[in-house]
Amino acid sequence: MTCPHCGASVYENDVKCPYCDSFLENRNADNTRRPVSGPGQFTMNGPDQVNVALVIVSLLIPIFGIIYGAISLGGGHQKSGKVYLILGLAGIFVFPCFMGIIPMTFAFLGFAQ
Missing domain, CATH: 1.20.58 (Methane Monooxygenase Hydroxylase; Chain G, domain 1)
Structure with missing residues (x-):
């Protein structure tokens, strides 16, 4: 895999580029791209329904x-x-x-x- 920010070669499972320290994107099981959450970021699990x-x-x-x-x-x-x-x-x-x-x-x- 290539870092989209600096072009360095990185491992497929890396979350951050070891060269430019930027966050990489992972691929889901259906091969779609999704951004990886950085430090201090979170996402809520489950559907967006009102309780x-x-x-x-x-x-x-x-x-x-x-x-x-x-x-x-x-x-x-x-x-x-x-x-x-x-x-x-x-x-x-x-x-x-x-x-x-x-x-x-x-x-x-x-x-x-």
């Missing part, structure tokens, strides 16, 4: 939705990452308003003392 339990948690605990949404976006799950991030941001505004309405409703109906 209902995580949607509920993202609304009830907004910081979880924001953090998990950012992790999902960084890991390559664009669809679910956007959903969790948006719901986490919405949860910051919706949940406190909702929690303020419940006590006011009980006070208005005379249940609270």
Whole structure:
């Protein structure tokens, strides 16, 4: 195999070129090229599907939705990452308003003392 960056001859299974220190591309079983993750990079495994339990948690605990949404976006799950991030941001505004309405409703109906 030849390094696409410097043209040096490298082994087929090498991840980095020993000469120019750049990351190489590997081939999958179907002989398609894919980039190799570098240090500090990751990809999330599994399909990019929205989980209902995580949607509920993202609304009830907004910081979880924001953090998990950012992790999902960084890991390559664009669809679910956007959903969790948006719901986490919405949860910051919706949940406190909702929690303020419940006590006011009980006070208005005379249940609270």
